[in-house]
Amino acid sequence: MTEVPPMDTHASALKHELSLLDEDATMSADRMDAVFAGLAADTVDKKPSLRDRLRELSTPVRVALGVSGALVMVAVMSLTMGVRPGLGGEALLRYALVVTSIAGLVAASFSVSLRGLHQRQLGATGWVIISLALLVPLALALIPEIWSTGAPMAMMAGDGMDMCLPLGLATGALTTAVAWVFQRQDFPLIYRLLAAAGGGGLTAFAMLQLHCPATDPTHLLVTHAGVGLVLAAVVALVVVIRQRGAQA
Amino acid sequence: MSEPTDQELMRRYVERGDRAAFQALFARYAGKLKGMFMRHTGDHAVSEDMVQQTFLHFHRARKDFSLDREVRPWLYTIALNVRREYFRRRGRKKEVQLEPIVHGEPTVAPSTTTRSDRLVRRALANLTEQQREVILLHWYEGMSFPEIASTVGASLSAVKVRAHRGYEKLRSQLSESV
Numbered sequence: 285m286t287e288v289p290p291m292d293t294h295a296s297a298l299k300h301e302l303s304l305l306d307e308d309a310t311m312s313a314d315r316m317d318a319v320f321a322g323l324a325a326d327t328v329d330k331k332p333s334l335r336d337r338l339r340e341l342s343t344p345v346r347v348a349l350g351v352s353g354a355l356v357m358v359a360v361m362s363l364t365m366g367v368r369p370g371l372g373g374e375a376l377l378r379y380a381l382v383v384t385s386i387a388g389l390v391a392a393s394f395s396v397s398l399r400g401l402h403q404r405q406l407g408a409t410g411w412v413i414i415s416l417a418l419l420v421p422l423a424l425a426l427i428p429e430i431w432s433t434g435a436p437m438a439m440m441a442g443d444g445m446d447m448c449l450p451l452g453l454a455t456g457a458l459t460t461a462v463a464w465v466f467q468r469q470d471f472p473l474i475y476r477l478l479a480a481a482g483g484g485g486l487t488a489f490a491m492l493q494l495h496c497p498a499t500d501p502t503h504l505l506v507t508h509a510g511v512g513l514v515l516a517a518v519v520a521l522v523v524v525i526r527q528r529g530a531q532a
Numbered sequence: 533m534s535e536p537t538d539q540e541l542m543r544r545y546v547e548r549g550d551r552a553a554f555q556a557l558f559a560r561y562a563g564k565l566k567g568m569f570m571r572h573t574g575d576h577a578v579s580e581d582m583v584q585q586t587f588l589h590f591h592r593a594r595k596d597f598s599l600d601r602e603v604r605p606w607l608y609t610i611a612l613n614v615r616r617e618y619f620r621r622r623g624r625k626k627e628v629q630l631e632p633i634v635h636g637e638p639t640v641a642p643s644t645t646t647r648s649d650r651l652v653r654r655a656l657a658n659l660t661e662q663q664r665e666v667i668l669l670h671w672y673e674g675m676s677f678p679e680i681a682s683t684v685g686a687s688l689s690a691v692k693v694r695a696h697r698g699y700e701k702l703r704s705q706l707s708e709s710v
Contacts, residue, residue: 311563311580320558323584327591328551342595400596401589401613402606404685468592473620527621 339468343400346466350394353462354487355387357455361491365451368497370433379494382430386420386490390483393417397463397472397479410475417482418516421489421509428499448496448507452488456511460484460519471526477519485512538603546594557603558587564673565611571668572615582618586611605682608673612665612683655705663698666691 311319332340341349371379396410406413424430463480464472488511498504536544536556544553562583569579589610597606656664665684669675675683681691 311566315580316559316562319562319580319584320555323558323587324551324555326588328549328554340592340595343593345595400593401610401617402593402596404609405613405616468589469617473617 335465338466341466343398343403346398347391347394350398350463350466350483351387351391354390354394354459354483357459357462357487358383358491358494361451361455362494365495367494368433370497371494375433378430382424383490383494386486389413389417389420390486393479393483393486394463397476397483398466398468399476400468410479414475414479414482417479417486418512421486421512422505424489425504425509426501428501428504431493431499431504433497448492448498448503449511452492452508452511453514455491456481456484456488456515458484459487460515474520474523477523478516481515481519482512484515485509488512539599542597542603543599546597546599554591557590557607561604561607562587565607568608568611568668568673569615571672578618582611582614585614585618589614602679602682604675605679608669608675608683609685651706655702658705659698659701660694662686663694663701666694667698667702670695 330336338346338349392413396406396413399406399410460477460480460483463483464477467476467480469476489508492508492511493504496508536553538557538560541550541553541557544550545557565583565586566576566579569582570576573579573582586607590607593610597603656667659667662684666680669680669683670677677688677691677695680695681688684691686694
């Protein structure tokens with residue numbers, strides 16, 4: 285068996301080669317001052333705006349505030365528009381369980397979206413969470429038993445249900461905007477925005493499920509569960525247009 | 533009087549928003565960070581921009597800093613993530629420039645252009661990102677393995693394995709090239 289030399293032997297054998305890349309990265313005092321002046325103008329010398337104050341909060345606080353914003357959105361919409369009929373007893377417990385799980389997934393999405401650069405980046409795990417945030421509503425929409433309350437449908441298809449998509453989009457977009465406000469990057473990478481859109485879509489789905497009495501899987505799939513995907517498509521489009529603009 | 537430690541400067545900066553402490557930390561690390569970015573981009577302007585971005589995020593994340601931590605690994609974690617995000621914005625192009633050895637012009641002009649430099653750059657570019665990161669921090673930044681582990685968010689043993697494999701691979705590639 286060939287004996288592998290220890291690491292120090294490898295490292296010292298490479299001393300000459302690796303020293304070829306010793307970059308001369310010295311900055312003159314003037315250059316150092318100029319770079320720092322530019323930096324200070326955006327940081328310590330700047331009167332912080334409201335957004336600066338929000339994005340400079342610690343990461344757990346930013347995530348908690350983002351999730352609270354989503355919960356407030358669901359609560360306000362439910363209070364102003366009312367909840368679906370027959371929501372009590374066993375159905376209420378079932379709904380509570382599902383909405384709590386959705387809130388957990390919103391928290392996970394916002395954690396991906398707002399993860400600080402001082403933290404190890406999540407890589408594939410982040411994409412798994414984003415995919416779950418976008419796809420879980422679709423899966424839930426296909427299981428009508430979860431959403432049954434035993435009460436007869438208060439509305440028939442088309443009876444005010446055409447408002448579901450615009451309402452969902454408005455709720456989802458506002459929740460996505462809440463997550464965006466807490467971003468530390470001026471131009472966040474697409475995965476951060478997709479995670480925010482996923483959280484927005486989940487919030488819209490929970491809000492619509494609490495309000496709309498429909499159990500038709502097609503309606504649930506297209507107008508309730510599809511909000512996250514629509515927001516994700518809009519986010520992707522905006523990022524592509526911005527990148528093309530930057531390259532032009 | 534002795535120089536204040538990183539921790540002392542960081543405490544003054546985080547607790548009191550002390551501008552002089554922020555500037556002192558910048559003066560202490562800006563050149564080193566620029567050197568690290570230069571090894572990845574070969575471009576002075578881009579490297580200085582990355583230094584600025586690193587300290588911008590350092591400032592925005594200061595409330596996430598726990599005062600009993602070491603400053604350097606924390607700062608370098610931000611720097612490595614700034615670099616990653618920069619390359620992701622550019623569409624996942626190779627992080628270490630792979631200039632042709634015989635002909636053609638590099639996309640980004642390296643600071644030095646001898647054939648040997650390019651062989652070393654090419655050998656580094658052929659390492660996995662994790663191996664390259666560990667070797668650059670160990671060799672050029674003079675970080676200890678525990679510091680590197682804290683910087684890249686991996687276990688000490690994982691970092692040692694990456695370094696060992698990386699150095700081994702570099703040595704074998706460079707001995708083949710010479």
